[in-house]
Amino acid sequence: MHRRAVLTTLALAAAFPALAEPAPKGRALLMVEAPRCPFCAAFRREVLPGYASHPLGRAAPLTAVPIDGPWPDGLALARAPQASPTFILLENRMEIGRFEGYDDPETFWRTLGDLLA
Template structure:
C-alpha cells in the first residue's frame, strides 16, 4: 500500500507540473498573405512543441470567414493577427509578424499579462 501511495503522489506531482491549456491562440490568416507564409515556415512547425504552444494551442481561421462564435474586441484587418482567446472571447492580440525575434517575446508577454502562464527559465547560450 505504501508503494502505491508513493506512486500516486509521484504521478500527481508530475501532472501538476505540466502546463494546462487555459487559452487558445487563434491565427487569423488569408490566402496570399506572405507574412502568414513566413510565420508558417519559421514558427508553425515548432509552435506546438514550445511551452507557449502547449499552454495556448493554435487554431486557424480565415479573415474572410471569421466564426460568429469568436468574440473579438475589434475587427481584424491585418494578417496574420494572433488572438489570445478564452471561452470564445478575445483577451489579447498580436498583430503582424515581422519575424521570430519579435514574435516570441511579444507572445510571452501577452500570455503573462492575460493568463496564468509562467515562462520557463531562460537558458543563456
C-alpha cells in the same frame, strides 16, 4: 432582447460566419490569415512546425482561420481583424489580447510571452 442587442448580434453573425466546430475552451491563440499573405507564409514556415512543442505554444494552442471566415462558433472578439496575420489570444472563447503582423520568430515568441504574462 433590446433592438440594439438584436442588431449587434445580427451584425456579428454576418461578419463572423460560424464553423461547424466551436472555438476551443481554455486558452487558445487564433491566427487570422489571408491568402497569398507573405507574412503568414513566413510564420507558417518559421514558427508553425515547432509551435505545438514550444512551452508558449502548449500554453495557447493555435487555430488558424481565414480573414474572411468561416470563424469558430461562439467567439467574443473586441473588433474584426483588419490585417493579416492577426494573432488573437482567447480565454474561454473571449478575446483577452491581440497583436498584428509577423516579423521574425524571436519577436513573435517575445510578444506572445508578454501577452500570456
